Amino acid sequence: MEYYNGILCISHDDLTRNDAPEGKPSDAIMGESNYKKLASGKKCKEKINVVRPGKGANAYALVEVASIPSRFLQLVNQKYPNQGINMILRKWFDEHYYPDTEAREVYSSFRFDNGKPIPPEKQVEYVTNASVLGAVISLFNDRKIMKKAMGGRVRWDEMAEAVAYYQEKYGHTLPGNPARFKEKVQQFQSGGYGALISKKFRNQNTRKVSVQIEKLILSIAAQPTNPYNNTIHELFTQFMSGEIDICDPQTGELFDRKDFFDKKGKPLELSEATIWNYVNNPKNQILLGKLRNTQWDFNNKYTPHHNRHSPFFSFSKISLDDRDLPRKAHGGQRPKAYYVYDVTSGCVIGYAHSRTKDVDLFIDCVRNMFRTIERNGWCMPAQAEVEHHLVNNFADGLMKAGVVFPFVRWCNPGNSQEKRAEHGNRAKKYGVEKNNHVGIGRWYNKKEVNRPKIDKEYDELNNTYKEKTFSYEELVADDIRDIYEYNNENHPNNKLYPNMTRWQVLCDNMNPDLRPMDKAILYRFIGEHTQTTIRRTQYMQVANRKFALSSPNVVEALASNDYKVDAYYLPDEEGNIDEVYIYQGDSYIDTCKPLGSYNEATCEQTDEDVTEYIEQSKYVSQFRKMVKDEKIQKVVIIPREEKEALESVEAKAVMIPAPVEHEEEEGAEEYNPFLNSDYMKSYARAAL
Incomplete structure (x- = not known):
């Protein structure tokens, strides 16, 4: 037999040659006629693969051994018994070898004592070996093939030879020695997949440092001084040698160094490399990062985050956040701003500016947003996303779910990436603002193009920097212009909203399930407030103007002998007041419109004067009707x-x-x- 192009072959002569003495039966594996039939495959169902035809001066035909039918392979074994080649086993293994998927799962999830996994190349080796041994064990259950191949009992020399034959094809590392191969099969049968992991490889990955010692190393590393690894190694060595003591600051208990001795009862010695490995273990880096970093840095570096996508409709969710404008005003302070973003469109739908970051800044921003909503005839946003800073005072009123907004989302403190408004602030800053103004960015930004140029003045203070400043009014005006330009830029998701600006997406894509604003409730939280008195069953005075009751019967809802009410209103950008909502305590009383007047000279009256005269006459008629309908019955008092x-x-x-x-x-x-x-x-x- 020989290999031809990597295929084990037997020659035509070996298959058809008769080596028996004269007068004895032929010992040819197959006759010439059988060979021709199998080679052509025309007159029989079986067919042999002739990989090289016998043409040429020194050429002879070669047949692939694996393609020879089993009944002829038995004759091959009988004719060449001393070669130790069992063709039936080879053919069976070639047809019944399958990668063991369970072994792949076991070895990929296996961890040594030190927490390390099996290297990928070793995983491939162990999976292949397990697959071969699985085929061998399944062969034992096939009595028919066992009887044909080895007479019904296991012949380990033939078994080992057949498996070793496919070493090059499958890449396994099982031993070729029959005795060692038998031992490996028995170990696999009793020990399972773990039996294939080399003991030498296990010993190399044995955990030298126990969990208790690892925690001690991390405790030393977690000192407020954030020591370097060589300092951690030095402190650990001093502790093990008795030069220093380490105690628990909460209990005051001293650590017993004997608890950290090795199995022989001697102080454990660790190298700087071992210390480095444990301190820089990814999991330990997270634990140390929790102690070494600020909450903001830890969240942004280690903490997993949610994967979200923006809502499809406008006003499904709005997000509110404050910021300092990037440029400084005269005096070195940065103006404060508060924005409201629509999450879907990215538009700024409300804004306010102030010299200080206080509650009034938040309220002014909300007022600005609702003026925009009222001016455009929009409905109430479905959900508001806010942070605890500044807004926490309104948790039981304006920002309580179901009072003004149907849903309210309170963001976690220190997790800026959670707020959609933060994303909007960044897009606005490094987009419109950076294009329109000089010096936008941060000196520590990773991108050089986003680092503003700042020159330091080396004076006696050593903390003075050359930086251009502007007036407060100029910075606010620039920011309002930037907001307008930002809102009218193309929406960043051009695939979903092609050729549409942010403002167009906001206006044309409103959520159809939104509800109108209840200004009577809303203005109580965000409106201006004053106390006033109802006079002559008709009006009260607010902001030097008279506002009329909707009906004389409203006075019935007032408390006994109390004509004082709380008036809530929200002036527009020009200071005009269209409506006033009056309360007594927590009880809503009425919505009041401005009380007009008409020219009493008939010759000068306009259509508006006539209309106003009619409305006031109607109100007086309603009053008289109320008095008449509710007329008190007269009685006679008899002593x-x-x-x-x-x-x-x-x-x-x-x-x-x-x-x-x-x-x-x-x-x-x-x-x-x-x-x-x-x-x-x-x-x-x-x-x-």
Whole structure:
């Protein structure tokens, strides 16, 4: 047999040659006629693969051994028994080898004592070995093939040879020695997948440092001074040698160095490399980072984050956040700004500016947003996303879910990447603002183009920098212009909103399930407030202007003998007030419109004067109708003495004989003076 192009072959001559002595039966593996039939495959179902035809001067035909039918492979083994080649086993293994998926899962998830995984190349090796041994074990259960190949019992030399034959094809590292191969099969049967992991490889990955010692190393590394690795190694060595003591600051208990000795009872010695490996382990870096870093740095470097996508409709969610404008005003302070972003479009729908970051800045921003909403006839946003800073004072009122906004999302403190408004601030800053102004960026930014140029003045203070400043009014005006330009830029998601600006996405893509604003509730939280008094059942005075009740019957809702009310209103950008909402305590009373006036000179009256006259006349008519409909019934007050005398007279009147009966004309009514109340009263008084 020989290899031809990597294929094990047997020659045509070896298959058809008769080496038996004369007079003896032929020992040819197959006859010439059988060979031709199998080679052509025309007159039989089976076919051999002739990989090289016997053409040429020194050429001879070669047949792939694996393609020879099993009945002829048995004859090959009988004819060449001393070669130790079991063709039936080779063919069976070639047809029944499958990668062991369970072994792949086991070895990929395996960890040594020091927490390290099996290297990828070793994982491939162990999976291949397990797959080969799995085929060998499954062969033991195939009695038919076992009887054909080895007479019904395991011949380990033939088994090992057949497996070793495929070493180059499958890349396994199983031993070729029959005794060692048998031992490996038995170990795999009893020990499973773990039996294939080399003991030498296990010993190299044995955990020298216990969990307790690792925690000690990390505790030393977590000192407030953030020591370097060589300092950690030095402190650990001093502790193990008894030069220093380490204690728990919470309990005051000293660590016992004997608890950290090795198995032989000697102080454990660790190299700087070992210390470095444990300190820089990714998991340990997270634990140390929690102690060494600020909450903001830790969240942005280590903490996993949620993967989200923006809502499709405008006003499904808005996000609010404050910021310092990047350029300084005269005096070195940066103006403060508060923005409201629509998450879908990215538009700034509300803004406010101030010299200080306080609650008024937040309220002014919310007022600006609702003025924009009212001016455009939009509905109430479905959800507001806010932070605890500044807004926490409104948690039980304006920013309580279901009061003004149906849903309210409170962001976690120190997690700036959670707020969509932070994303909007960054897009605005490094977009419109950077293009329009000089010096936008941060000196520590990773990108050089986003680092502003700042020159330091080396004076006695050593903390002075040359930086251009501007007036507060100029910075605010620039920011308002930047907001307008930013809102009218193309939306960044051009695929979803092609050729649409942020403002167009905001206006044309409103959520259809939104509800109108309830300004009576809203203005109580964000509006201006004043106390006033209802006068003449008609009006009250707010901001030097009269506002009329919607109806005279409104006074019925007032508390007893109390005409004072709380008025809430929100002036527009020009200071005009369209409506005033009045309350007494927590009870809503009425929505009041401005009370107009008309020219009393008929010759000068306009259509507006006539309309105003009619409206006021209607109101007066409603008042008169209310007074008339609710007219109080008049009564006569009878003193007690008169009542007793009246009762006495009525009792005597019963004893007066009845009048003489006489015929009356049909239809005439009987008159009884004692049944007339006025008559009885006058009679009683006369009797007295």
